[in-house]
Amino acid sequence: MINLDIQKTLHGSNGDMPLDIKLEIKEGDFIALAGKSGSGKTTLLRILAGLESANATVKIGDVIWQDEFTCKSVQKREIGFVFQDYALFPNMSVEQNLLFVRKDKKLAKHLLALTELSELKDRHPATLSGGQQQRVSLCRALMNRPKMLLMDEPLSALDPHMRTKLQAEILSLHKEFQTTTIMVSHDPSEIYRLANRVVMLDQGQIIQDGEPRDVLLKTNGSQKFSFEGELLDIQKVDVIYVAIISIGQQIVEVVVGENEAKNLHVGQIVRVGTKAFAPTIG
């Protein structure tokens, strides 16, 4: 069991905001940390890593990382951290980036093979694509067989195709190393695919905590489809109104009544729901 009890006052754009997180995590879990920007997700990761001070108790099994009396330094915490901007060492080759963490050639070779990077081991980070760099960063984070793997929006800078590919790799690495993983993510499909628990933060507090299915499914009552999207435009076509809504990567048109159209305004976040008796999947 991993026990966290963290308090800190954050100085956000809307004044001071208390960060107050109590969590109990099963070892080996894959936790997704979701929530609006500025809700304290990154700060929480940084406190866990020991990069930022806080009034915190962090216990990993029987080992105390931080409490009132002790605070393990970031160097001694045995964590892996994957940054959104990769943060690779530009002066070292791919393989050297891994060996810098620990001189374990066998493990480095194994990790590079798992992520299909063996061919690129002598290249420098600047010559790699974003997806390749993030894979190197992931391998580097696993080089000291961390007790906890922390990832701060690791895939948000990548295109959807590369994201899906890397999600699969993250999942297989998580299973192989059996590391407790905490990942900040905004992407529901990513969370659903990877995590077995979602913790949603808002204003420094946990507002939802549960299985991805329960937290992410937005249908209610007899609705079977429900999507959140941004209202881009409302057009009047003869006697009806057509709302154009952007959902995920797609644009859809929905017919709305005159009264509804009057109450909607462009730019609003809306939810589109319907019953689906005989949907087709093709």
Next chain:
Amino acid sequence: MNLDFAPFVLSFKLAGITTIILFFISLPLSWYLSQTSSKFKPMIEAITALPIVLPPSVLGFYILWSLSYNSPIGAFFDEVLSIKLVFNFTGLVVASCFYSLPFMVQPLQGGFESINKNMLEASYISGKSKLVTLFRVALPNIKPALLSAIIITFAHTVGEFGVVLMVGGSIPDETKVASVAIYEMVEIMDYKSAHIYSAIMVAISFVVLLSVYIFNKKYMKRVGI
């Protein structure tokens, strides 16, 4: 035509020694300044930048006074260690270290500050100490800044005049560096020698700076900036 190259040799010897000493002083100082959020940071930065704005005569006067027998520092060196610090080469080295300090500290500090903070944190997370991070991650990634700092410090020390004249005077083979020698040639109206000396200074400075810029351009290309 019998040219005496001793002043050039002296200039480059002075610049070389000053650069080496300043590198070791400035490395911890600039690393500290780039990483700290202490409220004393502006104070330290202002003090290290002073030699840029002070007239060399002011700087030279204070250095001369503090290194001479009249001040406690000068007296201590003279009486306890039997080292005289004025009107000799050792004094010039001390004076040059003050005079050229900002030219070493500022490029290094700028370089360190431009490093992606996450990269340094990634090194700490990998279990590496601040010292290991400095030498294996920070320094190798600021090569252009490092080169600029070393070259500019060297060149600036070769080019110093006022402070050297105040603290060292013009003793042949001891404190008569190239810039002082040129000044004296002009004073005795030996324009021919002054021309040759000056042309040599211009040529050397130009070649040095040109190589720095060429290296930096190649380096930027290689790391993909």
